[in-house]
Amino acid sequence: MAKGNKFxxxxxxxxxxxxxxxxxxxxxxxxxxxxxxxxxxVEATAGGGAVTVVMKGSHELVSVKLKPEIVDPDDIxxxxxxIVAAVNEAEKKAADMMEEGMAGITGGLNIPGLx
Numbered sequence: 001m002a003k004g005n006k007f008x009x010x011x012x013x014x015x016x017x018x019x020x021x022x023x024x025x026x027x028x029x030x031x032x033x034x035x036x037x038x039x040x041x042v043e044a045t046a047g048g049g050a051v052t053v054v055m056k057g058s059h060e061l062v063s064v065k066l067k068p069e070i071v072d073p074d075d076i077x078x079x080x081x082x083i084v085a086a087v088n089e090a091e092k093k094a095a096d097m098m099e100e101g102m103a104g105i106t107g108g109l110n111i112p113g114l115x
Contacts, residue, residue: 026105033101042097044089051082055090057097 037057045052050070054062064086070079 029105030102033105034098037098037101040097042090042093044086044093046086046089047082051079051086053083053086053090055087055094057094059091059094061087061090 040057041054041062042057043052043054047070050067052065056062064083066079070082072079
């Protein structure tokens with residue numbers, strides 16, 4: 001059996017196997033972190049705490065809490081705006097949490113469509 005020449009030395013297959021093993025471990029780690037983050041929650045507020053929302057890392061809205069004094073039947077539009085602002089902030093926090101979790105695994109690699 002040939003040992004390979006200077007261009008295809010015997011270490012190439014070992015390097016490929018080691019790289020595949022690292023990739024498989026990274027995939028397993030990424031799945032574990034994604035599952036953990038999906039169940040973690042973030043909280044965001046708007047209007048100085050008048051509206052508070054809780055969202056899972058999976059971007060599932062868990063709860064919306066309103067301070068009673070913010071509910072003004074004559075100004076529903078303001079309440080709607082505050083809810084939208086709080087939900088958008090929670091969504092950003094959830095996305096940042098996922099990005100940070102994945103960066104810890106990928107070493108900051110920017111792989112489009114990864115998560």
